[in-house]
Amino acid sequence: MATLVRPKIDLEVAKKVVFDLYGLNVTRITALNGYDDKNFHILVAKNIDCDGYVLKVVNNLDSLDEKAFHAQTELLVYLNNSDIRCSKPFPTKNGKPFEIISLPSGKHVVRLLEYIAGDILFQIKNPKNYIFFQVGVLAAKMDNALQKFDHPAYHKTIPWCLSSAPDILNYLHSVNEKQQVLVKQTINEFSSRVLINEDKLDKGIIHGDINEQNLIVETENEKTKVTSVIDFGDTHYCCYLYELALAMMYMIVLANDIEAGGHVLAGYLSVRPMREEDINLLKICVMARFCQSLVLGAHASLQDPGNDYVLITAKKGWGLLKQLAEESEAEVLRKWKNIYS
Template identity: 30%
Template structure:
């Protein structure tokens, strides 16, 4: 297994695992000593994630009692499966922030006492000598019960609470270091925006393709030269509405469900963590919350997220200055890679989830002068203060 820290996807390459559902019960039992009762695949861009409910007792000495809420079986994509040190580094990071009191999934050990294993998985239900296969890294984590923010209304105070939780997460990440991340290159890190040019083949509309090129050019010109002025640190890298488990804030019994403010109960999915720039994490969060938003003006989302984040941590003038470019770059990144993934695998319709609202949003945001967006967000921040 390679220990190369470069896990950048190449154009023309499909990296999502092929895993017939028929193989999963044997995989769960042979690796973890658990008998699968039910299994539901969860949405994912590049990996395979399954919510697994088990029955009976555990035959695993490292799992004393089975959990009624079940587990998440994670089968990593082809790129990340090449490097077990990546998973070791992610596990170390998760243990670090768990000790700081952040609520996250717990990593389970397999029958051999290991937190992961490289498994030969056949790409067909009927295994013959000629059946294609690949080796993928397999992990098991506890399933965090609850509702994701995807299922909740996008309200100003909820966005504030999410921004605040991101600030707390960044505090918890302070002091963490793993040598793997020092030279780690990952396609979804905003530092790789320039590489999006290689994946534009998935966008058929020439006007949309031209817009993506314009945003890539702007990021390369306006943000990249300022890296030395941005605060470096470990980031989550994918704080979207499906990776945030929420709960209603207390004392809202008389408030209608669609008007209830929620707070963050847990953060999940740390597969996109990287040593990068903290402002990127804030921009990524704003990008996804803006795409999700139906209930209020999408242009205001950034102000509420920023207000919450700034209640915990500060951003310097350069970080505030590049925020809009970073938000738009992340939306562009999601649109380009989603279109490319669908172009390579039309069955992977999950990757199109961003497109329906993402294209109108990016077109609208990009046309608004940065000064107008900054003024709008600053006014919201001042109102909280």
Template identity: 30%
Template structure:
């Protein structure tokens, strides 16, 4: 998959071994190089792509538009591809499995308010997931967040170019709208340089629609899916921390996640649509209707 996609979308390309395999097995000491404990590990080598991630960087409207465009190009590149191993793959990070986080709600240290909020979102997303499974499906990256894209900076921060995709560890099969919703979740979480974070979401939508249709014309579905991904990230992040106390990476979304989730969940859909339509109108893109959940 990565070899194929890298022909059209920059992504690290796996380098095959001299025997034409994409990985080799080697035995390494565990803990430090003097350790007597040794384990066989899989070793892979990838081409290097220069740049930096968007982690901790403020995003501009142009950044968000390129972010969405990168996902659109990715979906174009994977259209028509079908790998049985991906189609049959199960991952707890798929939005199709978001309701399964309810098994962790009483074990990850949520307070009553946090638990009630997550339960409300999970209740709402059940009907949404039934609806979106009827939408076009394909190969999903699964986690196009700010740490999984590479950027090149120009003379100023506004000149940042989003150009490459990293980390295919969550690749899966499903409705494309789920991949878009995951990407939009991290857009709304990103520190914003100028526009409101809700408007940044619409900028990412316009970038995506330069290459692919959104597949979904109901803005309330996007709101529910984004909130669901926030819940998934917050709950599974805490659960992963319980299993591996030294892994601080899994708590990255906690810094702003709860604040964003509370605010977004309380925001009326009419207010969201109004913010999104400002940007869609500026870019000459089809707007969402303000008096219903159907797009014009």
């Protein structure tokens, strides 16, 4: 199996790529965060009706699946037409939605997307509960919109799909023994309670990674509003329950408070109803995502020690996972349900 390699590209090479593929002269370029990919915010010497562009250089493994990038282009256009704001794709000077380039790290897909101005939610200090409610609303609106969208490229299993959570048992060497025990217990329960019943859960195309790094917010008169969502690299066909659980988990990390998940849930349910039996599975689904993010992040750090981005969740995540494990499911669900009832 091929090893995932992040693109090896510096600012000067990135500027040249933009000119060669898009015919744009870069006047300013700044590196952005990225898990497996390299991202750059660029401004160009041309009158444009947006706040610049994001140049995305995709890791070598994901770059092998060209169909996925055609699908993503269609999805971004569809969502924008459905009043869900996300980055609009910008074609190459040859009219292509993306191009493949050769770098010292291998062959990589290159794309140019509209840059959406604002702050990343992660940058907001002490976010209020109403923001978490908005995250739930946005997740539900996006799930509703995508009920009418489909593409065969999204019908595949990906490493970050929650259905793939048991695969992290292959990487337990990346964490310590106490963490291994907690992960095994969580994944065993998730498998026996959720995965075994997955065929009964509602499914569709989901974003698959609604986290604090992928949400753009604007603040006006001391009121913060979630305006858009970015990074559709983990979009796939899966359970809507997982979409919600992922969003809840990342907001819990951002707030460092388990109850934040209840506000995400309340926002989601205000737009999109769920069966009670599915809501009752949320705690173990949230815990499974914690395990997935923490173990894969630790493994990625071993492969790429200089990439601090992959360990962001770990700073609070292990403590929150332990707290969730120690608190009864009935009590956690009671707290969450009290918020929206």
